[in-house]
Amino acid sequence: MVRVMREEEDLLSLIQKMFGSGKLRTKKMHRKRRYKTYMAPGSSNKKKTDDGQASKENFIHLCNPHLEKMKEDILYHFALGTGTHDFPTLFGDVKFVCVGGSPSRMKAFIAYIAEELGLGSPGRDYPNICAGTDRYAMYKVGPVLSVSHGMGIPSISIMLHELIKLLYHAKCSDITIIRIGTSGGIGLEPGSVVITRQSVDATFKPQLEQVVLGKTVIRSTNLDEQLAKELMQCSKEIGQFNTVIGNTMCTLDFYEGQGRLDGAICLYDEEEKLQYLKNAYESGVRNIEMESSVFAAMCNLSGVKAAVVCVTLLNRLEGDQISSPHDVLVEYQQRPQKLVGYFIKKSLGKV
Amino acid sequence: MVRVMREEEDLLSLIQKMFGSGKLRTKKMHRKRRYKTYMAPGSSNKKKTDDGQASKENFIHLCNPHLEKMKEDILYHFALGTGTHDFPTLFGDVKFVCVGGSPSRMKAFIAYIAEELGLGSPGRDYPNICAGTDRYAMYKVGPVLSVSHGMGIPSISIMLHELIKLLYHAKCSDITIIRIGTSGGIGLEPGSVVITRQSVDATFKPQLEQVVLGKTVIRSTNLDEQLAKELMQCSKEIGQFNTVIGNTMCTLDFYEGQGRLDGAICLYDEEEKLQYLKNAYESGVRNIEMESSVFAAMCNLSGVKAAVVCVTLLNRLEGDQISSPHDVLVEYQQRPQKLVGYFIKKSLGKV
Numbered sequence: 143m144v145r146v147m148r149e150e151e152d153l154l155s156l157i158q159k160m161f162g163s164g165k166l167r168t169k170k171m172h173r174k175r176r177y178k179t180y181m182a183p184g185s186s187n188k189k190k191t192d193d194g195q196a197s198k199e200n201f202i203h204l205c206n207p208h209l210e211k212m213k214e215d216i217l218y219h220f221a222l223g224t225g226t227h228d229f230p231t232l233f234g235d236v237k238f239v240c241v242g243g244s245p246s247r248m249k250a251f252i253a254y255i256a257e258e259l260g261l262g263s264p265g266r267d268y269p270n271i272c273a274g275t276d277r278y279a280m281y282k283v284g285p286v287l288s289v290s291h292g293m294g295i296p297s298i299s300i301m302l303h304e305l306i307k308l309l310y311h312a313k314c315s316d317i318t319i320i321r322i323g324t325s326g327g328i329g330l331e332p333g334s335v336v337i338t339r340q341s342v343d344a345t346f347k348p349q350l351e352q353v354v355l356g357k358t359v360i361r362s363t364n365l366d367e368q369l370a371k372e373l374m375q376c377s378k379e380i381g382q383f384n385t386v387i388g389n390t391m392c393t394l395d396f397y398e399g400q401g402r403l404d405g406a407i408c409l410y411d412e413e414e415k416l417q418y419l420k421n422a423y424e425s426g427v428r429n430i431e432m433e434s435s436v437f438a439a440m441c442n443l444s445g446v447k448a449a450v451v452c453v454t455l456l457n458r459l460e461g462d463q464i465s466s467p468h469d470v471l472v473e474y475q476q477r478p479q480k481l482v483g484y485f486i487k488k489s490l491g492k493v
Numbered sequence: 494m495v496r497v498m499r500e501e502e503d504l505l506s507l508i509q510k511m512f513g514s515g516k517l518r519t520k521k522m523h524r525k526r527r528y529k530t531y532m533a534p535g536s537s538n539k540k541k542t543d544d545g546q547a548s549k550e551n552f553i554h555l556c557n558p559h560l561e562k563m564k565e566d567i568l569y570h571f572a573l574g575t576g577t578h579d580f581p582t583l584f585g586d587v588k589f590v591c592v593g594g595s596p597s598r599m600k601a602f603i604a605y606i607a608e609e610l611g612l613g614s615p616g617r618d619y620p621n622i623c624a625g626t627d628r629y630a631m632y633k634v635g636p637v638l639s640v641s642h643g644m645g646i647p648s649i650s651i652m653l654h655e656l657i658k659l660l661y662h663a664k665c666s667d668i669t670i671i672r673i674g675t676s677g678g679i680g681l682e683p684g685s686v687v688i689t690r691q692s693v694d695a696t697f698k699p700q701l702e703q704v705v706l707g708k709t710v711i712r713s714t715n716l717d718e719q720l721a722k723e724l725m726q727c728s729k730e731i732g733q734f735n736t737v738i739g740n741t742m743c744t745l746d747f748y749e750g751q752g753r754l755d756g757a758i759c760l761y762d763e764e765e766k767l768q769y770l771k772n773a774y775e776s777g778v779r780n781i782e783m784e785s786s787v788f789a790a791m792c793n794l795s796g797v798k799a800a801v802v803c804v805t806l807l808n809r810l811e812g813d814q815i816s817s818p819h820d821v822l823v824e825y826q827q828r829p830q831k832l833v834g835y836f837i838k839k840s841l842g843k844v
Contacts (some may be wrong), residue, residue: 146708206759215755217749217814246627276597277644280736293570293628294647300747306757344704353695354749355761357770394745396570396651398705402660404566407794410706432647443758462568463751 143383199315202306203445215311217304221274224311232271233312237285238486239305239319241298242478243433245270245290247277251322251479252281252288258483259492260282286486291321293432295350295394298433302440309446318369318447318489322478325390325431327401327454328423333474335383335481337370338390338450339426341434344399346391346425350435361439363392369449376485379493388428390450392435400430402462408447419458429454451478497523550666553657554796557582564664568655572625575662583622584663588636589837590656590670592649593829594784595786596621596630601831602673603632603639609636609834613756637837642672642784643842646701646745649784652793660797669720669840670792670799673829676741676782678805679774683817686734687831688721689741690777692785695750697742697776701786712790714743717798727836730844734828739779741801743786751781753813754809770809780805802829 158305174262210217214225222229240255242248249268261284271280278301281288289305309317327334340348341363350361350405370387377385397405403417422430434450453474455464464471487493503685560566565576573580591606593599600619607613612635622631629652632639638657642649649672660668678685691699692714700711721738748756752766773781785801792799804825806815816820838844 204757206754206757208754208759208763212755212814216814216816244627275591276595277558292643292645292648293651294643294645296645296745296747296750297648300644303748303756303758311755352746352749353744355752355765356696356772393704394647395703396647397654398703399647401706403557404563405560405654406555406557406661407654407791408559413558414706418697421707442760449687463567465567 173359200317200445201221201313201315202317203343203443204306205309205443207361209307209310211456214251217308219275219277219300220272220280220295220304220308222272222304222308229308229312233282233287234314235285235311236282236287236309236312236314237316237318238489239287239289239309239317240322240482241289241291241301241305241319241437242322243291243293243324247322247475247479248279248288248290249281250394251483252283252286252318254285254476254479255286255483255486258487259286259490262362263439270482285490292395295392295403295436296431299436299440302437306440306444306446319437319441320373321433321437321450321452322482323431323433323452324475325452325457326456326458327429328419328458330386330428330454330457331384332454332456333383333477334454334472335377335385335477336390336429336452336454337373337377337387338365338434338438338452339367339387340364340389341392341438341450342389342425342427344391344393346389346422347426348389350392350439352436352439362442363435363438363451364442365438366447369447372479373449374484376488377481379488380480380484382480385477385481386428389426390452391422391427391430393430393432396432400458404462405479416459423459430458451481453477514665539623550742551668551796552664552666553661553668554794555661556794560661561687562660566658568659568803570626570628570651570653571623571631571659573623573659580659580663584633584638584659585665586636587633587638587660587663587665588669589840590640590660590668590674591639591644592652592656592670592788592834593673594642594644594675598826598830599630599639599641600632603634603637603835605827605830606637606834606837607634608641609838610637636841645783646743646749646787650787650791653788657795657797658792663695668797670788670797671724671833671836672784672788672799672801672803673833674782674784674801674803675806675826676780676803677725677807677809678780679770679778679809681805681808681812682735683805683807684734684828685805686728686736686823686828687780687803687805688724688728688736688738689716689739689785689789690718690721690738690804691715691740692743692801693776693778693787694786695744697740697773697778699740699842701743701790703787703790713793714786714789715793716789720798720800724802724832727839728832730839731831731835733831736832737779740777741785741803742773742778742781744781744783747783751809755813767810768842774810781809802832804828 216223252268268281279290291301348363352359393399402417567574603619619632630641642652699714703710744750750767
């Protein structure tokens with residue numbers, strides 16, 4: 143009954159079979175065609191750099207031919223729509239999108255990055271662009287968009303579908319998306335920051351299983367290697383906290399799914415738990431969270447440069463409960479913000 | 494590598510093997526032992542009813558022997574803990590727990606139910622018990638607790654682990670938990686309310702696949718039949734909107750996972766989508782949402798009576814976008830609240 147399809151191999155042939163050629167950009171087509179097919183109306187696909195050289199812009203790569211037939215697109219969970227909001231005016235200048243689970247953390251991030259980029263002023267309030275809903279919160283300052291995504295793969299997946307469409311409708315180009323989050327560490331001092339090399343599933347494979355029309359589809363969860371290295375270099379330049387590049391395990395559950403002994407349900411013992419976490423460590427896993435796999439898979443398919451930067455709140459080899467004092471946890475949670483804030487400043491030539 | 498275990502069959506033998514007998518209640522043990530093993534200290538396991546008959550109380554059935562060894566339990570995502578909060582005093586009188594995705598909807602529900610039960614007063618504010626975090630929101634009035642759970646199985650699963658532990662630590666008994674939510678309908682007029690008979694997965698099976706220590710575990714997603722019938726009777730007595738009992742499909746994704754054509758990624762055509770939704774309808778599915786399966790599975794394992802009551806915001810056989818006017822959607826979302834509010838009033842003899 144269940145057909146497993148490895149999408150990296152079959153995507154192009156499937157799309158050609160379904161929709162004919164030329165309409166939809168895929169990763170392979172994209173190298174040759176994206177600037178022609180998806181160029182924003184009225185904009186050039188080439189721009190001059192300061193030294194007079196032409197450079198190509200990377201537009202969003204939308205894997206859905208049906209959207210072109212829609213007169214209006216309502217992004218229901220953002221309470222935004224193309225019929226009611228002018229996306230190119232509102233979002234056309236966005237270059238960096240930072241996403242994280244907690245709405246208040248993403249609001250704090252926009253105030254922080256505004257200060258860092260010299261775009262803030264003391265006491266300035268940043269309005270929530272998604273004020274018409276409480277599903278997600280969204281803030282913007284200059285080229286930076288900050289969006290909350292809640293907890294877990296389904297929650298971030300809804301947000302990313304609507305975010306990718308928003309960036310596409312806004313005709314954005316050269317976007318970098320970074321998830322800044324919290325996680326449980328394995329074999330690391332609490333407070334360490336992990337930049338994800340690969341997001342792996344609960345069996346340590348770098349893939350995401352999704353069910354589409356009742357059939358299982360497997361997607362790649364690779365992230366941008368060069369971006370991870372650049373972020374690592376930024377951490378060295380800041381020199382304030384331990385940072386490593388490692389694999390991140392993405393699970394569907396915080397308690398049983400991560401081998402915790404302190405949930406409402408637990409049918410294994412401490413030895414089995416520790417063996418599982420040690421196996422994860424040996425396979426290269428350095429932290430565990432709940433969103434990176436679908437984040438990597440969707441950014442991959444959409445041709446967007448992406449990275450995951452999470453602080454570890456505890457060392458899971460030593461316990462399950464997050465029991466550090468509140469002020470310590472608050473300081474830990476600022477570390478990914480500091481690192482990504484520095485990266486954005488550096489990218490904009492402000493360091 | 495992946496071992497599939499059907500838990501209904503193997504749970505008892507597994508637990509006995511792991512922990513010996515007598516320590517942990519299972520569904521089979523529970524019939525004989527729960528009142529003895531899990532009776533709240535100082536409380537009786539029998540109480541007299543008005544006519545002098547003794548009746549048994551149903552306590553929470555905690556499937557985790559490790560918790561008994563913990564001195565303190567921090568419910569991190571609620572910002573509550575047994576070391577800092579007196580759970581029996583704060584929550585000991587709770588009998589009804591209503592959960593839903595949106596924090597503002599769950600705040601509106603507590604104000605509504607307070608009015609209905611004669612416990613409210615105009616302009617009264619209900620403080621968020623989880624004010625120390627923005628992961629979830631929680632409100633209480635009299636015997637009713639109202640808690641938000643975000644979107645998707647992982648998000649509600651974290652909340653339920655902590656909620657079940659909270660009710661256990663508070664020594665609550667005779668709890669009914671009802672999810673009041675929104676959904677996409679199949680073959681129903683928008684605004685219809687569906688009371689879930691069974692929660693099924695994306696292949697229409699009444700089960701939940703979870704990955705625990707890297708192994709796949711299958712859990713039953715049955716809900717309380719009697720409770721569903723009582724809720725249906727309440728809807729007849731109200732007589733304000735169409736209500737049906739039907740199966741609810743629970744998916745991990747809102748766009749591709751539910752066969753929508755309007756996500757950022759869509760690799761199937763309209764005909765394939767409609768065939769899938771028609772197959773779902775023929776198997777008994779009347780609506781689609783994203784939380785019911787783990788809600789049913791966890792309530793099952795914890796011995797708590799549970800129901801799912803969702804309004805349908807659109808008929809998926811006719812489209813994908815939720816485009817009804819805001820005031821119409823607001824009225825739709827009040828329907829599960831009205832139905833469950835009436836049920837609670839009736840249960841308390843106030844109708």
